[in-house]
Each structure stands twice: as structure tokens, then as C-alpha cells.
Amino acid sequence: MTKNSHDCDVTIIGAGPSGSVAAGILRKKGYHVIVLEREHFPRFVIGESLLPQSMVFIEEAGMLDAVNAGGFQVKNGAFFHRDATTAFFDFREKFSPGPGTTYQVPRAQFDKLLADEASRAGADIRYGHSVTAMTPDPHSPSVTVQPETGDAYTLHSRFVLDASGYGRVLSRLLNLELPSELDPRKSVFTHIIDNALDSEWDREKIVIAVHPQNHQIWYWLIPFTQGRASVGAVLPKAQAESYAEDDPALLRRMVKEEGFLNKLLRNAEFDTPVRTIEGYSCKVKTLHGPGFALLGNAGEFLDPVFSSGVTIAMKSASLAAHLLEKQFENQPVNWEADYAEVLMLGVNTFRAYVNAWYTTEFQDVIFSQGKQQDDKNVREMISSILAGYVWDRANPLTNESDRRLRALAEICRSL
Ligand SMILES: Cc1cc2nc3c(=O)[nH]c(=O)nc-3n(C[C@H](O)[C@H](O)[C@H](O)COP(=O)(O)OP(=O)(O)OC[C@H]3O[C@@H](n4cnc5c(N)ncnc54)[C@H](O)[C@@H]3O)c2cc1C
Structure with a gap:
């Protein structure tokens, strides 16, 4: 299907979830896809708790059977803990x-599985190949590729999808970056043998805990199979810098200070190096340009608190792949209206909930749950948002989310 002057129909930069899902969908439509991936898989990346909405995109990419057979830990909801209060949401309701x-997936294995599926579907994935330059063009954009060994080469295609995640290749090369409106935060995390008692937690739920004295600090505990888990703490960056400890000691101190996690992880073995990431929220001037579009984290990244990153990444891949089919069939495509605006509807819904988490309005809604769980409808609407269904405009909580959240918080605080 590739036109003569092109090396392929679509060049994809990066083989993370957005790149692999885009490649899978485009291959199903018969397009010639080349994926350029800087690393060799399996490689570590953070972002291990998926949302049910992402399963729709995995299925669309033809990868559902492989994911279901991958032996990953099932997740059906989220468990919250703050002070002496607990709350949980079951995503099936x-x-x-x-x-x-x-x-809940160790990303090294999960991303390799998706990339292998894309490759099995016919995508040409080139590991150890970094994109170092790009020339936008509405009909024949090109990228410069530097392989680990050998000379750099140029690749011409009909379109380029930037799925480079934290690499943010095109936003850096084309000067598209904007400062994030979210306060800078630092996250410190590792993988452990949790040795937690099954009687003390439900391994089918992610644990989100809040620091008892400082509600700006929160934790995740993401269970994997075989007794392993991912544990992390997220702190305001300035506060993280005020501690004298090194990162491993800071993580241990944080866990110690939160009663629920401290008890649950009392026998945990910290057997993996501690990692950190900071200043990860990002924003761009535009999500598309002549002959290119930005997917997933290569475009906008909010905050990890609701585990929305991979879901947004896959949604962007799905939207872009369908628009490319239309474009290649010479149908009119409006990337602003049909891609950026559609994607941002959901991203902005998540943004409202992230902001309200840090003002603590949404925390108060969550933790008042015991008192108002009688309102099954509201509970199910919140559950949908937490399950990633933020593009479902039939859910009243996806519209005017800021105002509705404020109103909801007021009601919950008065209970
Ligand atoms: C602390 C923290 C916790 C998080 N927790 C969660 C969570 O629980 N659930 C969730 O869904 N999300 C979470 N996220 C977000 C998640 O990490 C990302 O949203 C997700 O990985 C985005 O996928 P992607 O495909 O866009 O990019 P990535 O997964 O980052 O993949 C991009 C790929 O591009 C490659 N690349 C980069 N530069 C180049 C280049 N120049 N040339 C070629 N290839 C290149 C990289 O090697 C990489 O393999 C978290 C984020 C943070 C910071």
C-alpha cells in the first residue's frame, strides 16, 4: 500500500503502549508501519496499573487474547486509605x-508483549534505533534515524506518529513544549516482595494511600503476581528536597509514616533498586502538525494519581490510527477537531479530578463514601471515571467536572 516515494505509510517513534497499539490497529487496516525504538525490550518504564477502558483499545489492536494469556495480576478496582478511613471502588459496578x-502489569513484560504482537501483525520494529531529527511535511514527512551501529539514515513516510513518551521527541525537536500548569512533584518507587497477608488486602485492587499529616503526599501499592508489588510515594518536589535522606531511605521513611502500608508491608523485602522520576507533567502547544501527530505521553501527561497514562496513550493511538485511514482514503480529516479536541475531552476530565485530588475536594468525596454510598448512581459515575471511561459524555460527571466536583465535595463535607 506504500506509495512509491515513501519507505512506509506510517513511521512510529517509540514502541511503548501508544506506539504498539497504533501499529497494531494500522496493521489490521493493511498499512506498512515502521516503528523506531531507541531501547531494547524488555526495558523498565513506570506506569503499571491499567484501567478497564484500556482493554477496549487493546482489543481493537488485536492484542486482547495475548494480554489475557499474559499471566498478569487481575485488577477490578481501587482501594483508598487516608487517616483511619478506607474506601473502595469496584470497577465492575x-x-x-x-x-x-x-x-496490573510489570511494564517491561507488558510492553514487550504488545510490541511482539505488533511485530507478529507485520509491523517492522527496529530496536536500538533513535530518532534524532524530523522534517514536517503534509504529504511526505521524514525522520532521521540513528541506529546503535552504522550510519544515520532518513525515513520518508506518509505520516509520523510520535509515541516516544518521556522522550518527547517531536515536542523537543519542533519546539512545541509548554510548561505544565500542575505543581512539580517527585515520585520515588521500587518493586518489592511484599510478603503481605491475603487477609489484609484485596490483591485485585490498587491501593492509593494518603499521608496522614500531609494530604498532598500519596502512595501507590500495585500488586503483581508471584508475591511481588510496586510501591511508590509522590511528594511535592520542594518537600521531597527538604528531606536529608537519600531516595531509598526516603521511600522507607514514607512507607513507615503511613499506618496502613506500614502494617501491610511489615515483612516486605526491598530487593530492587529504588528509582525516582520528577517534573513529569507536560503540555504542548499542539498535538499535531504537517504530517505528524503526538500520541500518549509524547503529548500531554497529567499526573499518575488515577493511573490514567496508559489509557490516554492507547486512546490517542486509536483515534490517530482511524483518522489516518480516512486521510489515506482521501477523506477530509480535521486533526484539531477530530483528534486533539476529542482526546482532550477525556484528558480535561481527568485533569479536573487530578486538580480536585490535590485541593482535597475529590479526596473528601472518596472518603465520605461510607456515608453516602446510598447514592448508587453517583458512586457508579465516579467508578466509571476511575475506570477510565472519561470519554463517555453520557456520564454527567464527565461534563463540567470542576463545578460538579465542587458541589459534590460540599455535600460530602457536610455529611
Ligand atoms: C510516577 C508515575 C507513575 C505512573 N503510574 C501509572 C499507572 O499506574 N498507570 C498508567 O496507566 N500510567 C502511569 N503512569 C504514566 C505512564 O508511565 C505513561 O503514561 C505511559 O508509559 C505512556 O505510554 P507511551 O506509549 O506514551 O510512552 P512510553 O511508555 O514512555 O514509551 C515510549 C517509548 O519511546 C521510546 N523512545 C523515546 N525516545 C525515543 C527516540 N528518540 N527514538 C526512538 N524511540 C524513542 C522509549 O524508549 C519508549 O520505549 C505513571 C507515570 C509516572 C510518572
């Missing part, structure tokens, strides 16, 4: 239609 369960 939700307002929006669609899957109610998903998985």
Missing part, C-alpha cells in the same frame, strides 16, 4: 458500558 476489569 459502574455507569458506563465496557469492561470492568483489567490488569
Whole structure:
């Protein structure tokens, strides 16, 4: 299907979830896809708790059977802990239609599985190949590629999808970056043998805990199979810098200070190096340009608190792949209206909930749950948002989210 002067139909930069899902969908449509991936897989990346909405895109890419057979830990909801209060949401009880369960995945294995599936479907994935330059063009954009060994080469295609995640290749090369509006935060995390008692937690739920004295600090505990888990703490960057400890000691101190996690992880073995990431929220001037579009984290990244990153990445891949089919069939495509605006509807819904988490309005809604769980409808609408169904405009909580959240918080605080 490739036109003569092109090396392929679509060049994809990066083989993370957005790149692999885009490649899978485009291959199903018969397009010639080359994926350029700087690393060799398996490689570590953070972002291990999926949302049920992502299963829709995995299925669309033809990868559902492989993911279901991958042996990952099933996830059906989220468990919250703050002070002496607990709350949980079961994603199977939700307002929006669609899957109610998903998985918690070590990303090294998960991303390799998706990339292998894309490759099996016919995508040409070139590991150890970094994109170093790009020339936008509405009909024949090109990228310069530097392989680990050998000379750099140029690749011409009909379109370029930047799925480079934290690499943010095109936003850096084309000067598209904007400062994030979210306060800078630092995250410190590792993988452990949790040695937690099954009687003390439900391994099918992610644990989100809040620091008892400082509600700006929160934690994740993401269970994997075989007794392993991912644990991390997220702190305001300035506060993280005020501690004298090194990163491993800071993580241990944080866990110690949160009663629920401290008890649950009392026998945990910290057997993996501690990692950190900071200043990860990002924004761009535009999500598309002549002959290119930005997917997933290569475009906008908010905050990890609701595990939305991979879901947004896959949604962007799905939207872009369908628009490319239209464009290649010479149908009119408006990348602003049909891609950026559609994607941002959901991203902005998540943004409202992230902001309200840090003002603590949404925390108060979550933790008042015991008192107002009688309102099954509201509970199911919140469950849908937490399950990633933020593009479902039938859910009233996806519209005017800021105002509705404020109103909801006021009601919950008065209970
Ligand atoms: C602390 C923290 C916790 C998080 N927790 C979660 C979570 O629980 N759930 C969730 O869904 N999300 C989470 N996220 C977000 C998640 O990490 C990302 O949203 C997700 O990985 C984005 O996928 P992607 O495909 O866009 O990019 P990535 O997964 O980053 O993949 C991009 C790929 O591009 C490659 N690349 C980079 N530069 C180049 C180049 N120049 N040339 C070629 N290839 C290149 C990279 O090697 C990489 O393999 C978290 C984020 C943070 C910071």
C-alpha cells in the first residue's frame, strides 16, 4: 500500500503502549508501519496499573487474547486509605458500558508483549534505533534515524506518529513544549516482595494511600503476581528536597509514616533498586502538525494519581490510527477537531479530578463514601471515571467536572 516515494505509510517513534497499539490497529487496516525504538525490550518504564477502558483499545489492536494469556495480576478496582478511613471502588459496578476489569502489569513484560504482537501483525520494529531529527511535511514527512551501529539514515513516510513518551521527541525537536500548569512533584518507587497477608488486602485492587499529616503526599501499592508489588510515594518536589535522606531511605521513611502500608508491608523485602522520576507533567502547544501527530505521553501527561497514562496513550493511538485511514482514503480529516479536541475531552476530565485530588475536594468525596454510598448512581459515575471511561459524555460527571466536583465535595463535607 506504500506509495512509491515513501519507505512506509506510517513511521512510529517509540514502541511503548501508544506506539504498539497504533501499529497494531494500522496493521489490521493493511498499512506498512515502521516503528523506531531507541531501547531494547524488555526495558523498565513506570506506569503499571491499567484501567478497564484500556482493554477496549487493546482489543481493537488485536492484542486482547495475548494480554489475557499474559499471566498478569487481575485488577477490578481501587482501594483508598487516608487517616483511619478506607474506601473502595469496584470497577465492575459502574455507569458506563465496557469492561470492568483489567490488569496490573510489570511494564517491561507488558510492553514487550504488545510490541511482539505488533511485530507478529507485520509491523517492522527496529530496536536500538533513535530518532534524532524530523522534517514536517503534509504529504511526505521524514525522520532521521540513528541506529546503535552504522550510519544515520532518513525515513520518508506518509505520516509520523510520535509515541516516544518521556522522550518527547517531536515536542523537543519542533519546539512545541509548554510548561505544565500542575505543581512539580517527585515520585520515588521500587518493586518489592511484599510478603503481605491475603487477609489484609484485596490483591485485585490498587491501593492509593494518603499521608496522614500531609494530604498532598500519596502512595501507590500495585500488586503483581508471584508475591511481588510496586510501591511508590509522590511528594511535592520542594518537600521531597527538604528531606536529608537519600531516595531509598526516603521511600522507607514514607512507607513507615503511613499506618496502613506500614502494617501491610511489615515483612516486605526491598530487593530492587529504588528509582525516582520528577517534573513529569507536560503540555504542548499542539498535538499535531504537517504530517505528524503526538500520541500518549509524547503529548500531554497529567499526573499518575488515577493511573490514567496508559489509557490516554492507547486512546490517542486509536483515534490517530482511524483518522489516518480516512486521510489515506482521501477523506477530509480535521486533526484539531477530530483528534486533539476529542482526546482532550477525556484528558480535561481527568485533569479536573487530578486538580480536585490535590485541593482535597475529590479526596473528601472518596472518603465520605461510607456515608453516602446510598447514592448508587453517583458512586457508579465516579467508578466509571476511575475506570477510565472519561470519554463517555453520557456520564454527567464527565461534563463540567470542576463545578460538579465542587458541589459534590460540599455535600460530602457536610455529611
Ligand atoms: C510516577 C508515575 C507513575 C505512573 N503510574 C501509572 C499507572 O499506574 N498507570 C498508567 O496507566 N500510567 C502511569 N503512569 C504514566 C505512564 O508511565 C505513561 O503514561 C505511559 O508509559 C505512556 O505510554 P507511551 O506509549 O506514551 O510512552 P512510553 O511508555 O514512555 O514509551 C515510549 C517509548 O519511546 C521510546 N523512545 C523515546 N525516545 C525515543 C527516540 N528518540 N527514538 C526512538 N524511540 C524513542 C522509549 O524508549 C519508549 O520505549 C505513571 C507515570 C509516572 C510518572
